Amino acid sequence: MQDILKSLTEQIRVLEYELTTELPAEIKKAVALGDLSENAEYHMAKQRQEFVNARLGQLKKRMGELALVNLDNLPTDKVGFGSTVVVYEEAKDQEITYKLVMSEEADVAKGLISTTSPIGRALLGKEVGDEVTIVIPTGKRIMEIKKLYTIHETVPEDLAL
Template sequence: MEDIKKAIEEQIKALEYELTTELPAEIKKAVALGDLSENAEYHMAKQRQVFVNARLGQLKKRMGELAMVNLENIPRDKVGFGSTVVVFDSTKNEEFSYKLVTSEESDVTKGLISTTSPIGRALLGKEVSDIATVVTPNGKRELEILKLSTIHDTIKVVE
């Protein structure tokens, strides 16, 4: 999770630099060209400024959410953030392995699914032998949990 926080902090720094240094210079240069009503450079810089402000707000909110994650609140015997789950999909008659991660880390091709995705939400709170029902555009899928390791199994404190 520290990697995610660091990546978000780097994005925040880059966007803040753009907002406080680069965009004001672009706007000043565009204003010097005169007639703002038909000045494409000016309008593009102002639109970018609005976007950067909005994105900064999103990233700062996400940092606040990540700061509030308490590992002690994550269950030790049920699917939660950081869990690796092996499931049997009766619809496809196949086994799949998923790791529940943050939305920033998700990559379905690598089996990394967000806790906010339909599959992630369906698996949260389930135990081994439970059936999770996932509603997809192609219909319902039933996933039986065969194996589970939680974030607590992967984070061992060395004493």
């Protein structure tokens, strides 16, 4: 989680610099070119300024949300954020390992799924032995939870993602 906070802080720093230093200089330069009604540079700089403002708002909101997360409150016997889960999917006749992460860290190819994804939401709160039906755009997937390692436990090296 510290990596996410560090990344968000860096993104905020870069965007704030752009908003307070680079964009005002671009706008000033564009204004000097004259007639603002047909000044593409001016309009592009203003649009970029609006985008940067909106993105900064999103990032700061996410920082506030993350500040409220208390890892001590996460369950020790059920799937939650940070859990590594081994599921058996009968249709594919294979075991798959997932780690539930925040959306910023998600990488399905590596088995890192967001807690807000369809699979992540379906697994949250479940225990070993539970069968989970996941509705995805291509249909339904049924999985049985075989192993669970919460954020409070050490994951065996062969399952670490």
